[in-house]
Structures are given as C-alpha cells and as structure tokens.
Amino acid sequence: MDKVLDAISDKLLPLANKLGSNRYLAVLRDAFMLAFPLTMFGSIIVVLTNLPFFNDSTKATLASLFGNGQNATMSIMTIFVTFGIGYYLSRTYEVEGIFGGAVSFSSFLLLTPFYTLLDNGEQVTGVLSLDRLGAKGMFLGMIVAFLAAEIYCRTTKKGWQIKMPDSVPPAVSKSFAALIPATLTLSIFLVLNAVMTGLFHTNLHDVIYKVIQAPLVGLGSSIWATLIAIFFIQFLWFFGLHGQILVNSVMDPIWNTLMLENLEAYQAHKALPHIISKPFMETFTVGLGGSGMTLAVVIIMAFILKKKMYRDVGRLALGAGIFNVNEPVIFGLPIVLNATILIPWVLAPIIVTAFNYTVMAIGLVPAPTGVSVPWTVPIFFSGMMATNSVLGGLLQIVDVVIVGFLWYPFLRVLDKQDDSAL
Template identity: 30%
Template sequence: MENQVNGKMSSFITKKLLPAILKFVNTKAVKALQDGMVYALPFIIIGSIFLILSNVPVPAIATALKNSGWSAFFTQAYTTTFGILSIWAAVGIAYVYVRNEGLEALPAGLTSLSAFLMLQMLQVTTPLVGVMGKSGAGITNSAGTVVLSGAEVSNHIDKLPAALQSFLQSPVTGVINISWLSGQGMVAAIIVGILVGWAYSKMIKAGWKITLPEQVPANVANQFTAMIPSGVILIATMLIYAVIKMTLNTDMLNLIYNSLSAPMQGLSDSLVGAILIAFLVSFFWFFGVHGGLIMGGIAGAFLIPNTANNAALYQAGKLSLNNGAHIVTNEFYNNFINLTGSGITIGLVIFTLVAAKSVQFKTIGRIEFVPALFNINEPFLFGLPLVLNPFLAIPFFLTPVIIAISTYSVIYFGIVPPLNGVAAPWTTPAIISGFLIGGWKMAIWQAITLVISALVYFPFAKKYDQYLFEQEQEKARNEGLEI
C-alpha cells in the first residue's frame, strides 16, 4: 500500500508538477534572468576583495590603511564594482534576452541601462540632513572624531537667512543616486532588463528598423538598426517617468522598491524563506533537475540585494541586525544551504572514508572527496546516486533544512554576526569561506554544520551501504558458483 502511494506521488511530481515548473524555468524571461545575472559575478567577487581591504578586521592594519588614504581608494573600488551591481543586471539581462533571440544584443543592453537610469530622479539628499539635529551624526574629521555635533550644526544653520537655509537643505540635483545602483535597485533593474529585452526583440522582428545599403559598414548599419526600437523604448520610459513624477512626486524605482522589492526581500530574509529555499534545492535535484541553478536564478534576484545591503553596512561599520542587516543573503544560500554541494553531502563523504563496506560506496566516495572540498557533488548525485534514491531521500531533504534553520537561528540570536556581504566564490572550501563571509565565528559555525551533516547522513548511509554490500556479496557468490 505504501509503495503504491509513493508511486502515485512520484508519478504526480514527475508527470504533472515538474513539467509545469520546467516550463516556467525555461521561459525567455527566466533564462535571461539566470544567464544575465552571471555578468555581475566578476564585479561582485572582485568588489568583495576591495570590501575586505577597506575593512581589514585587524585594528592596527585598518588604522594604518585609513591614515595612509588607501582605505578610501579601496572603498571607491568597491563602490564602482560591487556597489553598482544593478547596472550589471540591467545590461546583462537585456543583452542575454536579445542574444537568445539571435539578434545583435549590445544595443539592447545599453538601451536597458539608459532606461534604468531615466526612471529615477537624478538627485540625492544633501549631506546636511543626516548630520543636523539631536539625532544627527554631526560633522567628523578625517580621523572620525566629531568636531561639530548635530545640535551645533542646526544652531549654526538656523542663524543663516531663510533662503540660504532652504538652499543648503535642498536635494542635490543633476546627479545619479548610487543607492539605486546597488541592491536597492536590483528588482527594478531586473524588470527593466526583461521588458527592454522583450520589447527590443519584438520591434526588431516586426521590422521596426532602418536598413542601410550593403555598402555601409556593418558596425555603422547595426547602430541604425537599433535606433528605432531604442528610440521607442526610451521615449516610452521618459513618458512613464514624467507621469509618475507629476502625479505622485516620486519615481518608478521608489514605487518598485516599496511595493515589490522590500516585501520580497523581507520574505526571502525570513526563516520560512530560508527553509523553502533549502527544501526546494534538494527537491528539484532528487528528481534529476538542477535545483541549484533553478533556485539560484529565482531566489538570487532577492538574495543578491540582501548581500549588497549587508556589504554597505559592513563598509560603513554598522553591520548589525538592529541596523537592518539581513540574515538570509546570497552567501547564506551558497555557503550554507549548498555547502559541499546541494544536499550538504559532506556527511556522506565522511561516512565513505570511515565506515563504508561496499565497493560502490567506497569507490564513489574516493571520487567525490576532492570535488566536495570545492562544493561540487555531481559524482554523488548521479554516481551513487542520490537522484531518486529512497534510502537517502530523508537526509538529502532534511540536512539543508536543518542547516538553514540552525544558521538562521545562530545569527538571529547574536551567537554569530550577520554575514558581512563579502561574496566568496561558491567553490571556496568550507571554513575558509566561513571566515571570509563572517569572520572566525562563522568559520567555526561552518565547521559545526559539517558535523551536523555527518550525524544526519550516517544512519541512512549505513543502511544503504549495508544494502549495497549484501548485493555485492550475493553477486560474488553467484559468480563463484558459475566459475
């Protein structure tokens, strides 16, 4: 009876549920999102190096770098790489969308960038607003010492003529607000990238283009080909900006952030969100579908902004949950939920090294040992296999969920600090990646998660190993009789 129920459940998932999910995952928009975000990775990783250098966790070195001025140089390098990741997303997503349609793609990427910038008010709040008043930060010197308190700043401003006070406290206009170029503008960049890619492709295929004679060089002709679709998109973008500014006195990026980005980031940054992501990675993989790729593409749209926000807080020396730091970030996903590979299968590797009896388990374990150090576990997924393996299904599903809950909890209760926004490459070995993304406490916690994996997998692996061992013994006996 139980086997019939399991069979029906498996049939429903493989015939009904997975095809629908795969149809969604393979849509043009989702493919553009997945592949387009890849273009941001070099800047995220390189920017993380500059972030570490600008915030060296050794006080003496940090002070020396600050006094020498190099800390400011590293900060600028971080700001113009990791700090503008929404730009890379806006360009990359539109580029990939149009490239996948078989068209000249770079003009679409640049059109997306222009549209993304056009949708925001080109202004920033004057620095005076943040330093004035009793709760203001005050004015500090190069050493970080407050030389004029917030109250003192207000008193001095109050003595000026009203017109001058108004001028000094008005927003600075004619500048790009860099806040929207980081994680805060990521969802808007994704939407713009997808819509621009879609509209550009549609217009080109519909023949909305200027065709020049064959004698005109291709590089010149391509730009005229892009002129009409790019022009239509940018005119429409300008009109959208104008309507929102005149009717609501805000811009599209603010609307998207407040109505969509903030709620979705909040959901992804919850315990429920962490559990759901951890479960779905293993769920997809169990049926042979690349769970890491699917969830990385979908959840990354909200987890990468969480990482960027934490990086900004870390860079400002304000990394704490009270200051708005996120618990679930892209590094939470890469370096805990997928630690040593989807399903956190290091526990299986440990079992094969110390307790396995079957030749199959031992052989696959030796093959998997080195890849596991770099968070790759395809030898286990398909060689053991873990895919559709009822013996190991429970630990494969359960281990990431346990790690997600426990890691969320140790950060939430202040046992370890929030992740600092440093984006360690996903192939960085465990413990080393923990130190990079959260310091020595996070490295210790990451080591503990490896132990948890071993404890969860061990009894199930032992049972499966015994099953394989008995099969091998039976095969050996039969072969012996035939001889």
C-alpha cells in the first residue's frame, strides 16, 4: 500500500506544482481575493437588512437606506475582478500594475452596452446595468481583462513607450510611458465592439454569456460536478497538496457567479436559482471544521480516543478547528498519507455534501442566499448567516454528527494500532 501511495504522490507532485505556479491561475485567485473585503462588507449589509424577524416593510425601508452597501460592492464584483486581473498580471511581467488594472477595466467597459431595457421594453441609454457589472458580466470580464493585460504588458515590454527626461516627476513619466500601450490596447477593444454592434447587431456580453458562461455555470451548479471537485480536493490533500487552492482556482469563477445570481434573486424576492454556490462550498464543506469537515474528528480525538498522543493532538487542534482551521489535525494526526483513514477522509465530505444538497433541493432547509460568509465563522452561526435561517445552522450540526459516525470506526482502528510505539 505504501508503494502505491508513494507512486501516486510522485505523479501528483509535479502536476500540482505546475498548477500551483501557473501565472494565470495565481492571478485569478489574487484578483478574487482583492474583491473579498468588499464583498464581505456587502454581505454584512445584506444580512443586517434582511434579518428573519424583520417584516417586509422594515426590510424595504432598510434596503432603501442602506442598499448601496450591496450595490457598490457585491453587485459590481466584476469591476474589482477585472481591475485585479490587470493589476496582478502586469506585476508578473514587472510592468506598472496600476495602469495594467486600469486598462483591463476600461477594456471591459468598452465592450459593455451603456443602456438598459425597462420592463415595458423601453431602452434607456447612457446607463450601466448592474447585472453586467456583476454576475452576468463575470466571464467576459475575466477573458477581456487577461487579454487586455497581455496586450498592454507585451507592448510595454517591447519598448513602445514615450520616455521622458529624468527631471520629469515619476507620476508624469509613468503616465506617458503607458500612453502608447494603453492606446493600442483600448483601440483593439473599441474596434471589436464596433464590429459586434455594427455588423452583428449584438454585444460580446450577450454572446459570451450564452455561449460560455451559461453552460459552464449550469455544469458547475450540478451536484455531480461539485462532488467530483470535492473528491479531488480531498484526494490532493491526502498527499499533502492544498486541494482548495488547486481546485478552487478553477472552480471559483463559476461558484462566485452562482453566488451573485443567487444574491440578485434574493434581493429581488425571487426564488433562488442555485443550491451550489461559493457560500454553499464555504459554509457546508469548509465551514464544518476546515478541509475535510474535521471538527467531528477533532472532538472524537480529544474526548473519546484512548491514546494520549491522539487526545493531545485533538485538544490542541480543537480551538483552531472551531474556526475551521485544521492544518494541526491534517499534519498532526496525521491525515496526510495515512492509509488507515483514507476512506473516511475522501468519502465523508462527499456523502455530507450530497446530503446537504438533497435536503435543500426538497425544501427542508433553504439554500444559501448569496451572502458571502467568512469561512472562519464557527458552525451554526455561519449556516444561519448563509441561509438567513436557523435551519442552516441546525443542518451544520447534523453534518458534524454524520461525519462523526462515518469517521468513528476508522479512528477506533487507528487508536488500537501500534500500541508499542506509545
């Protein structure tokens, strides 16, 4: 068994290292993290203005007073992501990041229709629709930001710049240096938008949404794709590789888009379109003690297992586990390369996630509203915040019990092994 695990590890390490060091995946991850504090602020506002014991009139009043807290943050998340992609990608090329971010964002706006349609079909020009700056424009924003930043950086690296004398202030000099690359980049996207609107009488927002975003979002919102993602997260962690970073770098754009679509529906008092979303993954997987839902494991180790080494590790890891940080148990039990507990480590999150999806699909527990909850919030509270219902918190407690039952027989086997070593 050890030889098999070593062989798998030898194959996985190079692949994981390539994915982890991939320039574009790293930039995408950092761009979403740039938006994190802003979306978190917006989520807090949504929670506070939609508390379950408020009536509809109170909620409407609070929304009119404080609604911009969400409109200026979560609803325009694509703005932050496009700027972040341009900024961080430019820095990897050792090009001035602030101009790269501005060019990427402006390129996205060049392809964005400055009009909206009213319910009666009337077209109002000179305005930007929030949905194009949020969920509906997310994939176009990412594609355009990467392309614009690449063009801008490569043009800059070729030396197509206006160089100013050393006596000129640095801010002025940098602005002139960015002039030609920025003009070239923006011209390309301006012409592209002219072609789409003039020849095809459409816009890239609608094309990308129908051809790319909608199918990907539909795939990512399925329980089967989610379970496959969780399997790879657990499998990679078993070999000591950070499964969340590797898998989420691919899935986060989809899960975040699903989150924004849920939030828009929730704010409009419509039925939530998705169960799977970023808050679902944060609250009902990582939010149960960290990667692998190990809060129950830590509790069993701390208070039920007999061996002192396991009790000590469990008690040391319990404080961190309550806040969903579980590296102490992953490397202290250890879970990494421990064949005895491979089965519950991989299967427990899959089973519990399928269970959570089922109870939400049949309506026993409401789905997450789209509010982003920090993954460090302890269980019950995070579930209640994510679903705007106490049932979300109770579901998390049930999840912990299920994980405990699935893990207990294997932990008992582990507890009986290698007595001579203690």
